[in-house]
Amino acid sequence: MFNFSFQNPTKIIFGQDQIAALNDNIPPDSKVLLLYGAGSIKRNGVYQQVTAALANFDWQEFSGIEPNPSFETLMQAADLVRREKIDFLLAVGGGSVIDGAKFIAAAAVFAGDAWQILAEGAEVTSAIALGCVLTLPATGSESNGNSVVTRYETKQKLGFSSPLVYPQFAILDPSVTFSLPTKQVANGVVDAFIHVIEQYLTYPVNACVQDRFAEGLLQTLIEQGPLALTEPENYNVRANIMWAATMALNGLIGKGVPQDWATHMIGHELTACYGLDHAQTLAVVLPALLQHKRQQKRQKLLQYGRRVWQLTSADEEEVIDQAIALTQAFFQKMGVPTQLADYGLNSEAIDTVVAKLTEHNMVKLGEHADITPEVSRQILQYAL
């Protein structure tokens, strides 16, 4: 096991009817800015619950934060924060709104051009306090210090991390996810699944707890994910998916172990070039990457096949083949296609993605930093 340090200060408030707990968890006398997206929270009753719980606060709102939140929109919110002397941000939404709130929190008090936080890794030395109400389990943003922001004018999608932008609290009420569109539920499950895989399916370092926890999250998502599609109002199913998605990327399972993330990096280019959903890109890239890296990832692929998929064959190649095939079948069962052709893409798309990876200096990906753009090309050929 590698050395590590781990700390996660976010208070999780989990369960039915917990949105009312906002009243006790936002610091008294805060001047609150409620942040949200396109307004689906007004249709599912979440907006009404949130505003009722804010009755004791001086609050205002800023809506229109996009999926893949834009730098331009977030800077407008940051201006509002400064102008109105806001001292608490309340993000209500999925990963995009929460990621956006984190950037607003840092940008509003940044001395200089806040673009530097994203483009140059300028240090974040202070941030406005924030909390969140999660409406879409997927990204884990509700309980980590990571944020990804897109600058549309230059087609740049960049991230930053800071311990100062962990939400102080995250309210997770599984029942608010009942009304989510099927596609978002499915994408969220696939996204969370691959977050776990990126921290697990590398090479063994004898980290028993991390491996068992990762395997437990994968088994939970495999078992509960399809049920969320067939029984959309099953509270326990939604609760298990919501808690699994948070645990998948709150930092815990990745501590002390190697991490991959090549699937994410290659996937980002597919989203940027062709507009595929984030989870769709991951479902395309991951099985291809596992196939290409089957020798390098051999030990963990065997462990994954045997423990997560209960494969019992003595033939190791067969276990690996089946593990990859079952992974692909799981994504398909969730309604997320796994081949480039399913999205109308062919080998020209591979050329384009490889060129973008080179342009963005994504030339040493994976846990061994050996996935060059040429290797990414070979990987993507398995996904045609």
Next chain:
Amino acid sequence: MFNFSFQNPTKIIFGQDQIAALNDNIPPDSKVLLLYGAGSIKRNGVYQQVTAALANFDWQEFSGIEPNPSFETLMQAADLVRREKIDFLLAVGGGSVIDGAKFIAAAAVFAGDAWQILAEGAEVTSAIALGCVLTLPATGSESNGNSVVTRYETKQKLGFSSPLVYPQFAILDPSVTFSLPTKQVANGVVDAFIHVIEQYLTYPVNACVQDRFAEGLLQTLIEQGPLALTEPENYNVRANIMWAATMALNGLIGKGVPQDWATHMIGHELTACYGLDHAQTLAVVLPALLQHKRQQKRQKLLQYGRRVWQLTSADEEEVIDQAIALTQAFFQKMGVPTQLADYGLNSEAIDTVVAKLTEHNMVKLGEHADITPEVSRQILQYAL
């Protein structure tokens, strides 16, 4: 799944040579009191590493904190804290030293008789900051807000909990555990194992993540525990046990699920009356309790047998029998006997323990609050 809230602020600093990180994690200009036990830390080099890392601080020490730390000793330390205007406590040791530090932290600034914190549940409204260096994985005290203190003059063993006494940081260097006596290692593994069981082996509430995490910790301890006895200087084995013991009682796996703790409550009386080690009492009581409660805990016992022990029989009674027998065999393999007779105790001891449970109002134990002293008697008869 039940509603829950979860927050754990402790920063974990895990790995080889991490004691030096004290220098960066104790707030600058702190006046530090180093707390430890009987002095084993001077023989294994930990004291030397700690004091080297304290070079930049104004510090003094207080030693002699007992296993099952005594109220009387801890109050002496609390007096010293007040007299010397200490503002940071550094506990170096196992659960007893850390539990002791938590009580000192609360008692030193408590207005009134600090015994009220333990005896009357008086609210802790402030506490001296503390951090710890863990030398014995077992209790999870390094990353929770719980403390148990014994008043020897009245034979009372009482606990308190407060979010104010979570250690700010916990340094976990598995290599400092190489020199532990075998018995302490074995007891620590059994203790951690039963901490998990108390939060897992109750009745199902469809909490997939919590169940899988608990099962992963149990499997880790079953696999790694015996290796710690045969390969005492295997770093990874020690690391896996240390991390599993912390995760077993940092609050995470018990959130949103029913908890039992009857084994602990009955075991405490065995320690108080006959001086058995804490883990020994648990190894005696747990299998007996599972046997007695096999119908009530049926669903989880079957899940435990199938997932943790990989039992495949279609005969459910056989799965439960084997699961209990394998649990007992595991404790025995760790060198911890599981019958009262192994400790020279017979049915008279049962009478004594049952009388003490009644005296201490331990009359509604277990996840259904249905374990009366009479039920405790029936349980203990399985352990004769």
